[in-house]
Amino acid sequence: MYVRLFAGIWLLLCAALAVVAWGFQAPFAYDPVGPRAYPLLLLSLMGAGALWLLVKPHGEPTPPINWTLVRKIALCIATLLAYALLFEPLGFIVSTALAGFVLGVLFTGRPLACAISGVLMGILLYGLFDYLLDIPLPRGVLLFLEG
């Protein structure tokens, strides 16, 4: 069932993208193919595949949705997104400590232990990447460390 749903959405997406791809026109003809034929070929093949799955999704029984798991996954995605968005403004150390803590708790760690491991990870990995491996990382709110 889920496969069928996915295939349906994918088919619509292919159609929408094909409309977008139709507009790819080069002002001059540099080569006989042009920029539009290849993406259109891929999209039509993909559309055919999606159609096949829509018709014959190979009827595996639809398992019931495990809502606790879904909630956990949504939380995890939200944490990762927050980490990504706060990575630059807060800087590596602070954002990593926070993300390390929240992810640790999500993966059934004890809060205190996760807090300690998060902070340690932020500081130690910063040292490893920035000083030893020379990969520049954002300092963010801890900018005063610069001097």
Added chain:
Amino acid sequence: METLNFLAQGFDVALRPVNLLVALFGAFVGTVVGLLPGLGPINGVAILLPLAFALGLPPETALILLAAVYLGCEYGGRISAILLNVPGDAAAIMTTLDGYPLARQGKGGIALSLSAVSSFIGSTVATCGVVLFAPLLAQWAVAFGPAEYFVLMVFAIACLGGMVGDKPVKTLMSALIGLGLATVGVDATTGVYRFTFDSVSLSDGIQFVIVVIGLFSVSEILLMLENTHHGQQAVKASGRMLFNFKEFCLTIWTTLRSAVAGFVIGTLPGAGATIASAVTYMSEKRMAGSSGRFGEGDLRGVAAPEAANNASACGSLIPMLTLGVPGSGTTAVMIGALTLYNITPGPLLFEQQPDVVWGLIASLFIGNVILLVMNIPLVGLFARMLSVPNWILVPAITVVSLVGVYAVHSTTFDLVLMIGLGVFGYLLRKLDFPLSSLILGFVLGEMMEDNLRRALSISNGELSILWTSPITLALWALVVLMLALPGIRWLRARQKKAKLAHA
């Protein structure tokens, strides 16, 4: 003779202190990543690739690192398979069948040391195969024109559909998704922006590193949320740690046979270590007949898949080095690594970058020795790593992945894109779409379009150039065969069912 000279030159490169150190580090990390359930070679290579690039390692060193991780993973996968009954990576599934019973019988130490030797023999045999056959194939492949290349890539993708087994449509779909993702960005020939939706960050395409880390690391993290079977006790490897001569003699022929078979399977595009270990386990079981105790703890049942999966890991480097067409998901990532360095993999690699190619091959020999030496005495240490809890492991993977992506462009956009791709990859995995074919498609995408358009430019738009030369004709025949395979298999299964119904 010339080959030996090149090999000597390769050893010269591989024995440089930096490269030795990198091989040692890669072998260690690879073993650890391999033994952690859920994380396989592709994850290890994906996490380390951006770091290697950001560190400014020269291309041969970066490739040596990745190859050492790749090999190390194949070694590491067996440890959790034997002690925990959980395969560390997909290729070690077959090792659990006999490895875990052996460990329960108190022969865990023997199984571990013997399988380390099998792994060693497997990769050494296969590396010799690479030395012998890769230059020949490269010489032959120089004659390939754009049309031949295009058809070759079609063949590689068709192989995936034919080999990966029970879900050809989904496999081909994910390859197509990968090919599609590769079209994002400015078109190299005409300068037209495609699927960028006016975003500046997408104008030079989706970075390879972001796709790999998003699809493999982020989706893995989400998948790990479901695993609640932690706290499983590993069987202590007690008793005799080393195998004796008799046990060695029992398994040596199995090991050699499986090594050769694994090498051959590994060189085929699309068929990887997982298929190699399954095929050799089954055939050894059949050959042993009633004298074997396969499934209850036969040493040959550990030796065969371990020799095969290491051999196929090395064998899959052949299509990657000589044709620039990856044989497995992991080599696809390595090709991506080469393109990051502006090195185009393909037959000319042997002439233009002998340091890279032969350094890599020589480092396989060295890495193997390192791994063997590391794996027999340090098995206890590695086994203890199995008890690292997820609440430390997952944040660590997250941070390293994020830093890897950030190191490429230093933009928040890339980080968000990575997470978006990760969620997409997670959904695909839940729906049973194989991600390794997606990454294969993504790596091949640009080359495929390029070669198609170049071929058609040569012929002035005449499509027949794609099937007039004998090489292209032969390849198309193989493509048809590969695409027909699942259908043939399906028909056979139905006949068998019908027969059973009659009986």
